[in-house]
Amino acid sequence: MPITGGCLCGAIRYAISKPPLGSRTCWCRLCQYLASGSATVNLIVPADAVTITGPLKTFDRIADSGNHMTRGFCPDCGTHVTSAAAETGHLRVIRTGTLDDPNLMGPQATIWTDMAPHWASMNPDLPKHAKQPPPVA
Ligand SMILES: [Zn+2]
Numbered sequence: 001m002p003i004t005g006g007c008l009c010g011a012i013r014y015a016i017s018k019p020p021l022g023s024r025t026c027w028c029r030l031c032q033y034l035a036s037g038s039a040t041v042n043l044i045v046p047a048d049a050v051t052i053t054g055p056l057k058t059f060d061r062i063a064d065s066g067n068h069m070t071r072g073f074c075p076d077c078g079t080h081v082t083s084a085a086a087e088t089g090h091l092r093v094i095r096t097g098t099l100d101d102p103n104l105m106g107p108q109a110t111i112w113t114d115m116a117p118h119w120a121s122m123n124p125d126l127p128k129h130a131k132q133p134p135p136v137a
């Protein structure tokens, strides 16, 4: 059974044919823009396992980590759905909030805690990384 999800309006849909490799909560400054002030929650999956349908629009930017990031979102409803770094082309990030079942996997680490605002709420049970840790795989 593939893992499925999509954007809020349904124009973008995806299927993931392999198990996720991990999940992280990210407090980098850019994620705060995407998540309306909070952190993003990101499922990391093998890039070759992802099939996307619909008019995914992308936005490229060099992240604080120095990685060349491509973020994918729906041009109709604005939901951010995917992310990928040129430096880790074997991985694809799926925004956890877009999963049909967000309970699939919770985050296992909190990253970019140095960039979080003073009021940020973080899970004390998870490892914290001040900046970008090594890739999950
Ligand atoms: Zn949409």
Ligand SMILES: [Zn+2]
Binding pocket: 026, 027, 028, 029, 030, 031, 040, 112
């Ligand atoms: Zn981030």
